[in-house]
Amino acid sequence: MESTGNILFSGVGGQGILLASEITAYSLLLAGYDAKKSEVHGMAQRGGSVTAQLRYGKKVWSPLIEPGCADIQVAFEMMEAVRYITSLHKGSTVIVNTQRILPPAVATGQTAYPEKILDHLTAVGVRVVQVDAFDLAREVGEARTANVVMVGALSVFLPVAAAIYEEVIATRVPERFRDVNLKAFRAGRKAGSMEV
C-alpha cells in the first residue's frame, strides 16, 4: 500500500475508544505497516465528544487526518458518527454502534435527540455499517466489550488477518477477560462481514 490509510475513531469519553484504537494500531504494526495515532487527553476526556486518529501505510508523516480524508470512521455513538462529517469523503465507510448517549442539552429536556441522524451520511454518499455493539457485547457475556465488538467490525475493512487481531487481543487484555474479548471480536467481525 503506497498511500496512507486514515481511520477516525469517535465517541463519548469513557466508551473505550482508546483501547479499540490501540488494538487496531498494534495489529496494523504487526502486519508490517508504519502507523501514527493522535489523541487528546485532559479536559477532552470528561464525558465530552472524543476522537482518536489513526494513520497507517508504508511511511506515515503527519499524525493528523486531513479534513475530507478519513477513509473509515468507527463511531461508538450515533450522533458522534455525524459530528465529524467534514472529515469524510464520498465513498468513506462509517461503522456505527447504534447506541444513543444523551448529551446534556437532551438529558435536561432542552432539545431532542435528532431523528434519522444517519441519513445525513447516506445522503452524501457515505456508506453506513450499523452494528448493535452493546447488544452483541451483552450476548457474549460482558457489556463492556462493546469497544472490542467495534474492532471486530472494523477488522473486515482493513488489510490485516483476523489471526493478528486475535493475537493482539490475547496479549493486550488481562487474562480473565481474554475469552470474552475474543468472542466479542468474532461477534463484531461477523456483524461487519454481513455488510461487505
Added chain:
Amino acid sequence: MTNISKDTLWMSGNEAIALGAWEAGVKVASGYPGTPSTEIMENLSTYEGVYTEWAPNEKVGLEVAIGASFAGVRALATMKHVGVNVAADPLFTSSYTGVCGGLVLVTADDPEMHSSQNEQDNRNYAFAAKVPMFEPSDPMEAKEMLKAAFTLSEELDTPVMFRITTRVAHVKGVVARGGKMASHASCGISKVPAKLVMLPSIAKKRREVVEERMAKCRELVETTPFNKIEAGDTRRGFITSGVSYLYVKEAFPEAAVLKLGICWPLPEQLIREFAASVDELFIIEELDPFLETHIKAMGISTHGKDLIPSIGELNTAIVRNAIDPGAARELFAPIELPPRPPNMCAGCPHRGIFFNLSRMKVFVSGDIGCYTLGFLPPLSAMDACVCMGASVPIAHGMAKALGEEAHNKIVSVIGDSTFVHSGITGLINTVYNNSASTLIILDNRITAMTGQQPNPASGMTIKGEPAHALDLEALCRAVGVKHVYVVNPHEVVETRRVLKEAVELNEPSVVIARAPCVLLPEMKLRKSVSYLTDQEEDNCVGCMSCIRLGCPAISWTAFEEGEAERLGYKKDQKGVSKIDENICNDCGQCASLCKFNAITRKEE
C-alpha cells in the same frame, strides 16, 4: 508502551521522553502535572534507578532539578507551557549559573488550547532566557533529541529547553530502543561560588559567560545533525521545525526543506545557504512568527505568517491550502447537532458546591482544574478564571475595589492541588491585607484534571508510597484565618447553610469541601449503589430540581399529551426525571435536593 519487535516500541511522545531520560542516565526528575506533559513523569516514575517526584508547582520542580544538577547528576524538569511562566524565575538565572550535571526543562505547549487557558509559544523563552532549545517532530525524535540535549547541556554548561506540543506528546509512533549513555559530569558537593552565587558582582561576570556560550552554541548548531537540509525541488523551499515539519513533508513531499531540530539559537549560515538555493522561501511554524522574526532580522526575505495562521494548530490541509489555495478539497457541510461538552463526572463532589453557588448570587472567582467545568450550564457558576492560584487574589482585589458593596458577594473557589500550587500566598495576602472574602477549597485529595496525580495533600508520593498529608485546616488557621469550616459537599443543603454563614462574616473565611474524587482507584473499587427515582411508587412531580444539577446520570423524560394522567401522575405534570443506574455513582446529591422523597438509594 508496547513492544513491536526486539528493537522497536510503539509509544507516545511522552513515553518516549521518559525512556530517553532513562537512557540518558537522568538521576533526579521533578515537575508539576499539566496537559500535555503529565505522562512524562508518570512513565519515568516506573523506571529503576531514577528519582521522580511531583512538586507542589513548576518553580519548585525546576529548582529541585537545578539542585540535582548542582550536585553533578543529570536532572529533568517537566511542565506544561504555562508552568514555565511559574518556573521562569529560576530558569532565567540558572541560565547564568549554568549546570554541573546536564539539566533539561521540558515545556509541553498546547496549540489549539485542547486543555489550557492560553496557547503561548514557549520558544520565546529560549530566546529570552538565552538557552538552547530542541524541538522534536515525533516520538522517535523526541527520545533521541532528549539524549542529545543532555550532552549539549554539559558541553556548553547551560540548561537546555526541550519543547514539545500536544501533537508530539500525545501522538503514538514507532520508536527504536537505544543504549544507556554515560554522563561526563561528576557527582558530589563542589563549592564554586563564582559560578553558583548570583549576586550582582558575580552575575555580571556570568552574564558575559552567557554571551560566550551562546556564541559557541551558534557555531555548533551550524553542523549539528538535528539541523539539516533535505534536498528537493528548489522552486519552493521550506524552513520548519517541530510537528509542522511533518505537515510540510506530507503536503509538499518533493520540496527542498531545512528542518531545524534546534530552534534556538538559529544556524545563520545554514539558513542563508538554504535561502539562497531556493526560488521562493516559506517558513512554516505553529503559533508565533518565531523563526520568521529572527530570520527576517538576518535580512532574508520570506513568506511566513502572511500565509500561515498564527492561531491554533496547523495540519497538512492548512499548510497546503495556504500555499496552493487551488488545491483545497471541497468538504461536506457540517451538520448542526446538540453539543457534547465535557462535564463533571456522575458523583463528582464539585457539582454540589457549584449548584449552591449558582443559587447564591455571588461572583465566583474560579481557578484551574476539573471544577472549571462549573462554568458550563446548567450550573453556570464561575465568573472568572485566569491561571493557577489566581482565584484568591482576584477575589481580594475585587473586594478592595468595591469596599462595602462586596460584602457577601464574592467567593473564590480552588482545588486542593491548585491551592498548594499557588493559592496559599494569595490567602496569606487576604488575611494580611484584610478583606472579608470567602475561599472554598475543593479538597478531593488528588490532582484530578490531569488524571489523578498525588499532591502534598494526598498523603502519598508519585510512586504511591505513604507521605505526610498536608493539613489544610491547620494551614489556613496558621496563616490567620479564624473561620475555617469543613463540609461534605454531597450534603447540598447543609453545605449551603455553611456557605451562607461564611460569606456573611466580616473577616476572611475558608470552607473546605472535602470528598474524594470518584475517579480515585479506591472509589472505583468500592461497591457503588445507585439512587433511583421510581422504586415501588414514583413520587416525582417533575419539579426538575435534580435536573438542574446537570448530572450525566439524570435525564428528563417529557410527557406527551395525556401521558401524565395515563401513567398516574398529576394531569399537568410535564415529565419525570430518571436516573441511569449504570452511570449513577452513589453521591446522593440529587436525593438531598429532592423535596418529594422521589429519589431513594437502591438498597433502601
